[in-house]
Amino acid sequence: MSAKRDPAALRSHRWFGAADLRSFGHRSRIRQLGFDLADVAGRPVIAIVNTWNGLAHCHGHFPARVEAIRRGVLEAGGFPVEIPVMALPENFVKPTTMLYRNLLAMEVEENLRSLPVDGAVLMGGCDKTTPATIMGAISAGLPAIFMPAGPMLRGNWGGKILGSGSDVWKYWDEKRAGNISDAQWADMESGIARSDGVCMTLGTAMTMTSLAEVLGLTLPGATSIPAPDSGHARMATATGRRAVDLVWEGLRPSDILTAASFDNAIIASAALAGSTNAIIHLIAMARRAGIPLWLDRFDELSSGVKVLADIRPSGAYLMEDFFYAGGLPAFLTRIAHRLDLSTRTVNGRTLGDNIAEAKVWNEEVIRPEQNPVSFAEGLAVLRGNLAPDGCVMKPSAAEPRLLKHEGPVLVFDDYDAMARAVADPDLDVTPDHVLVLRNAGPLGGPGMPEWGMLPIPVKLLRQGVRDMVRISDARMSGTSYGACILHVAPEAFIGGPLALIRTGDVIAVDVAARRIAVQLTDDELLLRRAAWTPPPPRYPRGYGAMAAAHIGQANTGCDFDFLQRDGAILEPEIH
The missing domain is CATH 3.40.50.2300 (Response regulator)
Known part of the structure; x- marks a missing residue:
């Protein structure tokens, strides 16, 4: 003691x-x-x-x-x-x-x-x-x-080991593709959280x-x-x-x-x-x-x-x-x-x-540096005219072919519109498209929900596609995976560049160069900004209104401005 x-x-x-x-x-x-x-x-x-x-x-x-x-x-x-x-x-x-x-x-x-x-x-x-x-x-x-x-x-189902989230996303795509039945899905619900x-x-x-x-x-x-x-x-x-x-x-x-x-x-x-x-x-x-x-x-x-x-x-x-x-x-x-x-x-x-005394007992689970799980990096911060204050990606969780990619944009303004579109078997989409969900940031979500791993359109799932570039001002679950670019700052809801892009624009991503850009001139972006109208606040009252008035963007930690430390912490006197 x-x-x-x-x-x-x-x-x-x-x-x-x-x-x-x-x-x-x-x-x-x-x-x-x-x-x-x-x-x-x-x-x-x-x-x-x-x-x-x-x-x-x-x-x-x-x-x-x-x-x-x-x-x-x-x-x-x-x-x-x-x-x-x-x-x-x-x-x-x-x-x-x-x-x-x-x-x-x-x-x-x-x-x-x-x-x-x-x-x-x-x-x-x-x-x-x-x-x-x-x-x-x-x-x-x-x-x-x-x-x-x-x-x-560990989770278990049908003789397989299940992991929270990660396997849910994987098997949900298989269910949407028609490869898993409702009965199998119900069995999985009972075995994944034990x-x-x-x-x-x-x-x-x-x-x-x-x-x-x-x-x-x-x-x-x-x-x-x-x-x-x-x-x-x-x-x-x-x-x-x-x-x-x-x-x-x-x-x-x-x-x-x-x-x-x-x-x-x-x-x-x-x-x-x-x-x-x-x-x-x-x-x-x-x-x-x-x-x-x-x-x-x-x-x-x-x-x-x-x-x-x-x-x-x-x-x-x-x-x-x-x-x-x-x-x-x-x-x-x-x-x-x-x-x-x-x-x-x-x-x-x-x-x-x-x-000092810790030891590794299984080198397959905890790898030595000469035998890594992946040579791809666990994190990359990208910048460009689409994200002047930065956005983030987990390259190790993406298909390598997508780490340098250029493709036309398919833009969704809200989650419900996105969900309806990706379920449409006749959606006009190819594996080269870049899916964009906006208005899902700290203010726009509200609260920056975990919507960043946009679902692969069912049309592409049935073709065998399991990853494509997806961009959002939202977060994603840490159990998620894929070529998802997240935390775009500033967010669309407050007029960040993500608010200005349109379906059919072309976005280029180069993870090695740490770049992300929409292929538009500065003049075109200025014209679109002049025509942009701010959306109404998500909350008119209560805690939500307070949060909207004081929350920071993703690149600053989403804390309230009045809670970040400014000088010494002073405890009030008790009277």
Whole structure:
């Protein structure tokens, strides 16, 4: 256990230890909850920030994990308090959980600021809960440690191993092509999600929890443990114990997060071929910590990084296999020469210390650099007259023939129009066409939904086509794949160049050159801009209206302008 500071220096002492009328009220209400003053006096109060509700499919084990964390906090001499916050179950929230990431971050921050707590365990995993809880904790400025949900077990169907999302998209195309029956599809529904835990592919959930570990915010090895594994409960208890020590040490996220730790996360994401959503979330998290991370840094650091994790959608295996192969610590040994191993982590050791003894047990799952999964890069940032502020692509998940492509455009202004068109067997489309979906960005979506992996038109599916160039100001699921160009900035809804193109225009993409352009003159673009009419706002009131007034574009992390750090974090006085 860490050396204790003066208990009177604890933040919670201002509620429970002072000799005034307000503290009388605080102490009496603790007694009302069934506790004695000895339960809280002089002990660090640890908030267990729980992103669980009855529809939180990936977090179904969190009530049990709360008890494991609580045990660890008590063992270390702290006082645990569960604080429920928004769960954001990815599959159920409409229009998209991304719309509410910043709301959850605000909820976490304000709970930690306003309540008598000294530190926090952040429970998350399902896509937006990881960046949101971390963003809130960074801004609140209290000691905090992240407990990842862990991946679910492998899916199974008809003797085949299934992976969340990635195999759904693949078999859905086969069903649309007439190769899978309704009965087979129903069987697949029953076999693809077999346990608690997040998607077991390298989707957004596993990408972000992995990067939380690289950033130093979890215990080493915490991310890779499957949710149903007994080791996951033990990790939760250890996380609770460590949360108490963090308070005595005064170690906050801002003491751990540096430009170097974010560089490490970018490099790791590239070698994992992680979700493109990580770009948006890492930028937002960095800026909460006062680190000016920009889109070009991702391209700079990702260049030349080979994909070494043979995990779907870019590979063949699943996260359960990754765990048995050594997990994230073993994986990081493969790219250690690219990392700053001196960065700090929540266990008080450096990243280098944490991976020093890690070993790779399966070189098919965690590849050496001389035998990568793909020589294609895990990330590319493209720019041009169609995306002056940048857009992103995962080259390793695309058919190589499409990494340099030129073709006529088929433009859709909204998702419903696109869905109707691609289902039309008589659609005027060829494999060379470039499909474009616009008005799906942070404001246009609203909330930048995961619509970026536009479906292949059924006409082409029946011809055997399984990939084509698709462009959008939307995001796509981290479990998705294909030649999808995403996060076009600025978005069409606010008048970005994507708003000006028309069906029949020609777009050229050259990933190696990092270029994307519509073949129109500047004069023609100016004429079209003059004729463009802004669409009406998506929300006239409420949180949606607030989000529209303050949200940034994809290249700046989609955070609210008033939440990004500006100078020191100042905690208001309690009166």
